[in-house]
Amino acid sequence: MLPMMRRQALLAAAGLLFAPRLHAAGTTLHEMTSGAFTEPYRILGPHFEAVAGHHLESSYGASMGSAPDAIPQRLARGEPADVVILARGALDALVAAGHVRRGSEVDLVESRIAMAVRAGTPHPRIGTVDEFRQAMLDARSIGYSASASGVYVSTELFQQLGIADQVLHKAHRVMSERVGSVVARGELEVGFQQVSELLPIEGIEIVGPLPAAIQRVTTFSARICTRSEKPQAAHALIRFFASSAAREVIRQTGLDPL
Numbered sequence: 080m081l082p083m084m085r086r087q088a089l090l091a092a093a094g095l096l097f098a099p100r101l102h103a104a105g106t107t108l109h110e111m112t113s114g115a116f117t118e119p120y121r122i123l124g125p126h127f128e129a130v131a132g133h134h135l136e137s138s139y140g141a142s143m144g145s146a147p148d149a150i151p152q153r154l155a156r157g158e159p160a161d162v163v164i165l166a167r168g169a170l171d172a173l174v175a176a177g178h179v180r181r182g183s184e185v186d187l188v189e190s191r192i193a194m195a196v197r198a199g200t201p202h203p204r205i206g207t208v209d210e211f212r213q214a215m216l217d218a219r220s221i222g223y224s225a226s227a228s229g230v231y232v233s234t235e236l237f238q239q240l241g242i243a244d245q246v247l248h249k250a251h252r253v254m255s256e257r258v259g260s261v262v263a264r265g266e267l268e269v270g271f272q273q274v275s276e277l278l279p280i281e282g283i284e285i286v287g288p289l290p291a292a293i294q295r296v297t298t299f300s301a302r303i304c305t306r307s308e309k310p311q312a313a314h315a316l317i318r319f320f321a322s323s324a325a326r327e328v329i330r331q332t333g334l335d336p337l
Contacts, residue, residue, distance in 0.1 A: 200268075
């Protein structure tokens with residue numbers, strides 16, 4: 080997480096630190112957030128509580144996958160949820176499954192994938208597609224997430240580059256943990272995840288985003304859950320995250336606000 084002084088500076092820059100309290104409704108909202116939006120949520124969520132008078136009960140997990148803490152798995156178990164924020168494709172699947180309300184979606188941010196290495200270790204050259212391909216062939220071990228970015232890297236990107244047979248045997252899916260944390264411990268040489276999920280991790284250095292020609296831009300969106308009994312408060316939370324005042328905080332955490 081960002082240091083407290085930086086968090087306060089971001090809130091002040093966004094005009095949020097001293098915003099007036101809206102009302103004291105005292106409603107508890109259950110919110111589930113996937114990894115890419117976690118950092119802005121942790122900064123902005125407490126401020127929403129202060130200005131709106133609502134209390135947030137927060138859960139975190141991947142947008143997709145079979146991990147027990149993945150958001151689709153949580154919803155399937157019947158865990159309480161009023162608002163979910165996750166990759167748009169996974170969110171659309173939750174509509175089909177009946178977990179979230181059709182028509183309640185609000186696109187919040189665009190997110191990009193970057194590569195990280197352990198702090199103090201050499202940075203492979205990945206500025207072009209050819210350099211990136213060679214860096215993958217040279218890497219001793221590769222980490223990727225169990226969610227949207229990892230699905231792309233492991234099932235599309237390596238195949239697109241024609242190197243799946245050479246690299247998948249040394250690529251590892253990281254479950255229920257940030258890829259950067261595993262890289263920081265030296266257990267993986269390079270790792271891939273959304274920029275916003277790598278930035279808060281100490282002990283790593285971000286080499287850079289994927290080259291534009293092979294980058295995967297993912298939209299993360301919010302929706303109200305079908306079981307929510309507080310749709311007005313849930314909508315207020317979504318509006319808060321989509322507001323112009325929140326944009327600077329979102330941008331500083333490695334995401335592009337929509």
